[in-house]
Amino acid sequence: MLDCRLEKQRRDYRVVIELATERARVALFGPSGSGKSTVLACLAGLAVPDGGYIRWQGERWFPPALPLHRRALGYLSQHETLFPHLSVADNVLFALRDKRQGANGPWVSELRERLHLDPLWHSRPHQLSGGQARRVALARTLARQPGLVLLDEPFTGLDRPLVRELTNTLKTWQERLGFTLIAVDHDPLMLQDLCPTVIAMDEGRVIQQGSWTDLRHAPANDRLRALLDLPV
Amino acid sequence: MSKDGVRALSLAAAGLFLLYPLWGLFVPVGRWDWAHAGAPGALATSLGLTGVALVIVVAVGTPLAFSLRTAPRPLRTLFEAIVLLSVLMPPLALGLLLALAFGPRSAVGAALLRLGIPTSNSSTAFVVTQVYASLGYYLLGATAAFDAVPQALEQSAALLGAPPAQVFWHITLPLARLGLGAAASLAWVRALGEFGAIMVTAYYPHGIPVELWVDLQDQGLPTVLPLLLIFLLCALPVPWLLRLVARSRGYA
Structure with missing residues (x-):
């Protein structure tokens, strides 16, 4: 509470x-x-x-x-705060302690699927559109539940x-x-x-x-x- | 002329201007005397001891520059003034002051001598002088590099549960690496080329700059120019490599 x-x-x-x-x-x-x-x-x-x-x-x-x-907590602001030197995958998995296990876990799979991240998974933030970047940022915010x-x-x-x-x-x-x-x-x-x-x-x-x-x-x-x- | 044409022309002109002094290598001064110009000892002294100095400068300067970011404004201003003072110091003056401050008449110098650490004409004196000559340059560059990292990214990493050390290693340092590479390159060049201060504090062991001076006095240009060429060929790759390593995992 x-x-x-x-x-x-x-x-x-x-x-x-x-x-x-x-x-x-x-x-x-x-x-x-x-x-x-x-x-x-x-x-x-x-x-x-x-x-x-x-x-x-x-x-x-x-x-x-x-x-x-x-x-x-998870905090998502209107500002662009994806880490520019990391891939989408590394951004999303950043908060997870065990990144390898997390990447293959059901929750991350669901994030990837529901937020349509699969085609972007290995991209860098500067390659994303505004909408794609927001979806990645949301996934990153929720990755550790x-x-x-x-x-x-x-x-x-x-x-x-x-x-x-x-x-x-x-x-x-x-x-x-x-x-x-x-x-x-x-x-x-x-x-x-x-x-x-x-x-x-x-x-x-x-x-x-x-x-x-x-x-x-x-x-x-x-x-x-x-x-x-x-x-x- | 197109914008690209103007840019190419400007860069070419500036590049030629910067390279022009090297034309001196082709000016006839008589037959180059390679036999007396080897000076492998001077080259090893310069490259080896400058490497040691650079490691010290980076190891000390990086955490210092990082800590300046969150230092209270008055403290940062004061420290930056001290750094500028060290950068603005004419090399010969720096050498004289170091010789006095670490000489046998000063308490520090006397104490070091009692411990068996020679404070002049030694490898230690050579490295210490280089550190004094280049640390300020590294600090200026490294501070600017850390300042350029958006704080919002570091806060985001912290909000994702990353403790300060993880934020530093995974976010701050990678994002500052280009600037840090440039700062390290500058420090290397500054330390390696140091002449005025080294002349006073560490005439021995001869590094390349002092060797060049001595050879010029004793034997003339035909001996100096081969040594100069060797010096340039050996010294240039280091800052270049530092820049390449810094760029190697670039994201732009």
């Missing part, structure tokens, strides 16, 4: 959020600069909170800040059919493997497809949470209403 309270000062406001979730898919939704990515960065260890605590499965991640490599998966605008710039395909694949895996998934995006369609639960943020605060139906029925403010493409 993820149990946290985070406080982090940003330039214009203070991000404050409490979150307790387990084996669920939760969306953090809100306008740009509302503090969504800050929350993920704090959970991943890329940013150090000013206050609060983070506990995962009873283990304390903060305070003090647990080093990144000891947090059993992390219990907590954080997605920070993971599919930005991809076309809608590919986003839908990746979203459906993720949903299937999450339901089967039972990992906790927290996704951040400013695209409500993708988030709605992926996560049944939504936490809406604005200027660092949670302003609404529940189902997408509730959010669409009565958005907490006009900025949310505009983001959801509802008449203001």
